[in-house]
Amino acid sequence: MAVQPKQWSVFVYMAGENDLSENGELDLREMKKVGSTDHVNIIVQFDRAGLGAKKSTRRLFIMRGNIRTIKSLGPTECGDPQVLQEFLSWGMQAYPAQHYAVILWNHGNGWGAENIYRAARKARLKVRAERKVKETPAILPEHRVSIIPERHLLKLLHGPLRRSLFRNTVAAAVKAKAISTDDDARDFLDSVELKRVFSRVVQRAGRPFDILGMDACLMNMIETAYQLRGTVQWCIGSEQTEPSDGWPYGQILSGLIRNPSMTPPDVASLIVDTYLTAYADSEPVTLSALNFGPNDQRLLELKDRIDRLSMTLVDACRTTSACQLVMAARHRAQWYENPAYVDLYHLCRLLADSPPGRRVNEAALGILEILNVPGPEGFILREGHKGWEMTGSHGVSVYFPEDYLSPLYATLDFAADTHWETFLATILKGIGRPVVRHPEHETLKTTAQALL
DSSP, rough: OOOOOOOEEEEEEEEESSSTTHHHHHHHHHTTTTTSSSEEEEEEEEOOOSSGGGEEEEEEETTTEEEEEEEEEEEETOOOHHHHHHHHHHHHHOOOOOEEEEEEOOOOOOOTTTTHHHHHHHHHHHHHHHHHOOOOSSOOOOHHHHHSSSHHHHHHHHTTOOOOOOOOOHHHHHTTSSOSSSOOOGGOHHHHHHHHHHHHHHHHHOOOOEEEEETTOOBBBBOOOHTTTTTEEEEEEEESSSTTTTHHHHHHHHHHHHHHTTOOHHHHHHHHHHHHTTSOSSSSOOEEEEEOGGGGHHHHHHHHHHHHHHHHHHTTSHHHHHHHHHHHHHSSSSSSSSSTTEEEEEEEEETSSSTHHHHHHHHHHHHHHHHTTTTSSSSSEEEEEEGGGTTTSSSSSEEHHHHHGGGGGGGGHHHHSHHHHHHHHHHHHHHOOOOOOSTTTHHHHHHHTTTT
């Protein structure tokens, strides 16, 4: 007998095999206060930290006042993309609905995978110490190892603010090349693997997900959004890091339960508004919902206009003085916990008013035209931010490092389909910054691309 589809099925993938395990338990309690109904399914896969029997992954059906274990999977690796893929495919088959929302719950770092070089350096230094061999380091000095300043890096890697799902693609590449013997970089959500998982599930289901919510840090980037094209319609995430409490699941699910006939854009707006209400005005938080548009129309149009700006900037940055003018705008743009990420709107607003030239001004204004369209017709469906540190936020960020260009950026679809990477290499070279920061740059890039 076929299961009658409900109006909504909400799938929460809790990758809690880390320092957020207790936060996961708290979020489950919030969900239990609401519970599934005749119109809404709330399904969770929770991989919690622990030893022995406690280290178990469970699929849970959330009821009001109770949580029923649908299936115990035993120990799994929440960083394995296959585990997420199986959960989503199973969920859509077992709990069919008119609308599907997926929430990825864990740490995040935008598109980035920079920690792999720190891991490589640590591993090599260990080998050298064991062999007692004195040699020149093969990797650049520590201040060149990461785009993240030391104080920020420690906070991102070990602090309570960071909310990865996947063992990083490049971590696998480095392992294969015997550059690193550990897997430090698995604490990053890998955009390449994310695309692969969602593409496979959506292809089998024959339809995209209505909503993808990322209860994780730094994820609403144009690079991440572009990786997801064709698999989701509305994408919710933060430009900035999230507080350890994350999303207020009780309030969000209560709003959906009260009105299960809500449309996907209404639910996406509800999530953004409820999240912002949960934090004090002084808290530096951001959240936004991106509207990819029918057949990704809005996302693709924005990509094309960024490409146009990229080519214009490459042409403009023929001299050191022109590069410095563009960099002056970048220095003033809103940046985030990872300082290589800047708000796209704020950057383009500054470029539109900057002196590099009329063609740069016009190309930047072309991007603002899309980002300025409000509500369901615009690319930024809903956006909000709090705290004086976040006043330049408008909903989506872009990669724009000030010191050197990551060799891994070329593995992204956005880098392949636009000239943004070419612009970054041009301007960094123009101001005397290193574009290639790793002696095995080409080997790493080629190996990483081969794993896609």
